[in-house]
Amino acid sequence: MIxxxxxTINTEAAxxxxxxxxxxxxxxxxxxxxxTGRDGEAFxxxxxxxxxxxxxxxxxxxxxxxxxxxxxxxxxxxxxxxKAEIKTLMASSSDIEPQTNSEADKIRGITMxxxxxIAQADPEFASLITVTPxxxxxxxxxxxxxxxxxxYYGFDDDLFVFVVDKDGVQGLKLDAAGLAQEVMSFRTGLLxxxxxxxxxxxxxxxxxxxxxxxxxxxxxxxxxxxxxxxMVKNGNLTIVPHGTLHYLPFxxxxxxxxYFMARYHLRVLPSxxxxxxxxxxxxxxxxxxxxxxxxxxxxxxLDLPGAEEEARAIAGKIAESRLxxxxxxxxxxxxxxxxxxxxxxxxxxxxxxxxxxLSSGLYMAKDGTNDGILSVGELYELSIPADxxxxxxxxxxxxxxxxxxxxxxxxxxxxxxxxSSIVSSLWKVDxxxxxxxxxxxxxxxxxxxxxxxxxxAQLHVMNTYNADPYYWAAFQLTGAVQ
Numbered sequence: 001m002i003x004x005x006x007x008t009i010n011t012e013a014a015x016x017x018x019x020x021x022x023x024x025x026x027x028x029x030x031x032x033x034x035x036t037g038r039d040g041e042a043f044x045x046x047x048x049x050x051x052x053x054x055x056x057x058x059x060x061x062x063x064x065x066x067x068x069x070x071x072x073x074x075x076x077x078x079x080x081x082x083k084a085e086i087k088t089l090m091a092s093s094s095d096i097e098p099q100t101n102s103e104a105d106k107i108r109g110i111t112m113x114x115x116x117x118i119a120q121a122d123p124e125f126a127s128l129i130t131v132t133p134x135x136x137x138x139x140x141x142x143x144x145x146x147x148x149x150x151x152y153y154g155f156d157d158d159l160f161v162f163v164v165d166k167d168g169v170q171g172l173k174l175d176a177a178g179l180a181q182e183v184m185s186f187r188t189g190l191l192x193x194x195x196x197x198x199x200x201x202x203x204x205x206x207x208x209x210x211x212x213x214x215x216x217x218x219x220x221x222x223x224x225x226x227x228x229x230x231m232v233k234n235g236n237l238t239i240v241p242h243g244t245l246h247y248l249p250f251x252x253x254x255x256x257x258x259y260f261m262a263r264y265h266l267r268v269l270p271s272x273x274x275x276x277x278x279x280x281x282x283x284x285x286x287x288x289x290x291x292x293x294x295x296x297x298x299x300x301x302l303d304l305p306g307a308e309e310e311a312r313a314i315a316g317k318i319a320e321s322r323l324x325x326x327x328x329x330x331x332x333x334x335x336x337x338x339x340x341x342x343x344x345x346x347x348x349x350x351x352x353x354x355x356x357x358l359s360s361g362l363y364m365a366k367d368g369t370n371d372g373i374l375s376v377g378e379l380y381e382l383s384i385p386a387d388x389x390x391x392x393x394x395x396x397x398x399x400x401x402x403x404x405x406x407x408x409x410x411x412x413x414x415x416x417x418x419x420s421s422i423v424s425s426l427w428k429v430d431x432x433x434x435x436x437x438x439x440x441x442x443x444x445x446x447x448x449x450x451x452x453x454x455x456x457a458q459l460h461v462m463n464t465y466n467a468d469p470y471y472w473a474a475f476q477l478t479g480a481v482q
Contacts, residue, residue: 023049023155030153030160031173039171040136043162043272046153047134050242050271134273140166142275144481148232151240151272152224161224163231164272170231175223180244182223186216187247190470191427210468217254225253225260237264240272249426249476251458252469259469261458267451267477270412278420278480285385289314289321290341295329295348295365297372302363306431307347307392313435314345314442331370338384344419345438347392350410362391362410379413388450389414391424392438411478421450421479433471437461451481 026049033042143149149164159176162169190213224245239250250268251261260266269275293311294304308325315323322341324333329348338344349363351373358377366372391410411422423441425434440460444453454477461472 027155027158031158034160034171034173039162040169042160042171043151043164043169044134044136046151046160046162047271047273049153051273136164136169139272139275140164140169143238144236146234147236147238148234149238149240149269149272150225150228150232152242152245154242161228163228165233170228172227174227179223182216182220183244183248186213186220187249187427189213189216190249190252190473192470214254217252217259218256220248221253221255221260232264235263235265237266238269239266240269247426249469249473251476252473259462259473261455261473265451265455267479267481269478270415274412274415274479277415285340285342287320287322287341289318289343289345290334290337291315291321291323291345291347292329292334292364293323293325293345293347295363295372296326297349297363297365302349304347304349304431306435310392310431310435310438311345311347313439317439317442318343327365329365330367331364331372331374332367334364334374335370335382338382338386342387343442344384344386344389345392346390350391360410376410376413379410379417382417384414385418387420388445389419389422390438390441391422392434415479419479421477421481423450423454423475423477425474426476427474429474430471433461433465436465437472437475449482451477 026045029045030042030049033039033045139149143164143166145166147165149162151162151164153160153162154174154176157177157179159174159179160171161174162171164170241248251259251266253260255263291311291314294308297303311323311325315321322337324330334344334346346362351361351363358380359375361373361375361378364372364374411424414422429437437457437460441453441457444456448456454475458472458475465471
């Protein structure tokens with residue numbers, strides 16, 4: 001019943017609120033299934049609960065691009081399904097004569113057939129308009145060899161974790177009392193860079209603060225990971241966060257001996273279900289790199305000279321590259337050229353609108369065609385089949401935390417646009433550290449997969465620039481590893 005109410009909600013805020021109000025049902029289902037040892041079903045319902053808010057938010061967005069649908073078949077089916085749903089809702093209101101059973105059955109049949117046909121015509125588009133129970137066995141088969149997926153799901157003081165590999169699914173309930181405050185406190189401490197790196201004399205107080213940060217990272221590690229440590233059979237790890245955990249840089253946690261990054265090779269996904277849609281690139285585009293750096297935003301306070309230097313350096317390293325800066329770094333350029341390059345590097349500011357998540361966007365130079373903000377909503381209309389998009393901007397991995405699929409940010413939008421992988425940041429990092437990390441990352445890409453290339457670049461910053469996690473832990477890989 002909850003999953004059938006999409007068309008009854010008229011505003012984006014109400015759709016998100018509706019999903020949030022009903023998340024207690026999903027939570028209770030997950031809790032009951034875990035308690036009774038039905039971990040696979042519990043994992044499936046956790047995925048369904050996360051998907052709900054994203055679907056409700058996109059329900060009235062009519063310009064979502066349908067892939068490989070030149071005939072418009074999926075679009076026509078969506079219109080047919082919507083008409084049938086609206087007719088059902090009108091007939092159920094008090095001032096309309098009730099339907100006969102045969103009429104109701106006919107409309108239900110139209111709706112069901114349309115959903116099935118849409119799923120066949122465009123499975124990923126179907127995932128954005130209806131909640132479909134994920135096939136757990138299929139998700140297991142999509143995990144790379146030797147990979148373990150760790151998915152968190154929960155609200156308030158109730159948190160569940162699922163450990164998924166090719167052999168099975170195991171679920172546990174964790175102690176989450178005060179977790180949100182603990183995560184945000186850790187993040188706040190992390191975002192205060194060490195005084196020594198800013199040319200300030202180190203004091204006993206500042207040294208103690210960084211030691212306290214390690215203790216906080218250890219406490220979070222013990223709470224979130226120690227209970228499942230024995231279930232993780234190797235170092236290759238996929239983490240699917242939930243709620244406040246989207247703001248947590250797992251790589252900066254402390255195991256008691258080392259940082260999380262030194263022990264595990266990490267990637268992040270917005271949900272386990274997106275593994276079905278990560279696209280393998282069979283044809284290489286003509287160009288290698290499209291770089292956008294320091295767009296002219298009409299305000300000197302918003303200039304990013306370090307980002308421009310970074311973009312120039314990276315473009316200089318890679319053959320068949322094109323670089324656009326200042327007034328030439330327009331939204332129109334990105335929209336027109338992004339489909340022609342293997343790598344897309346965007347070094348610019350980002351804006352985040354918690355009340356209207358689809359309006360969050362990346363700032364670029366405006367022109368007569370576009371307003372200069374590449375919004376999350378627009379990403380669902382575009383085709384960007386890049387092998388990698390790097391978002392070297394402030395907090396590009398974040399978005400609105402809702403009660404369903406949580407961060408409806410740039411990463412999910414780029415994945416839907418056809419991008420295989422995204423590197424994004426959880427906070428605005430020191431310009432020099434970012435430039436070193438990014439240049440090293442692109443060097444590593446010539447010989448490593450994307451996860452290893454990023455990890456080695458982070459280790460390089462740690463070992464040669466500054467060991468404090470503020471400087472290297474912000475960046476994370478979302479999407480395909482290869």
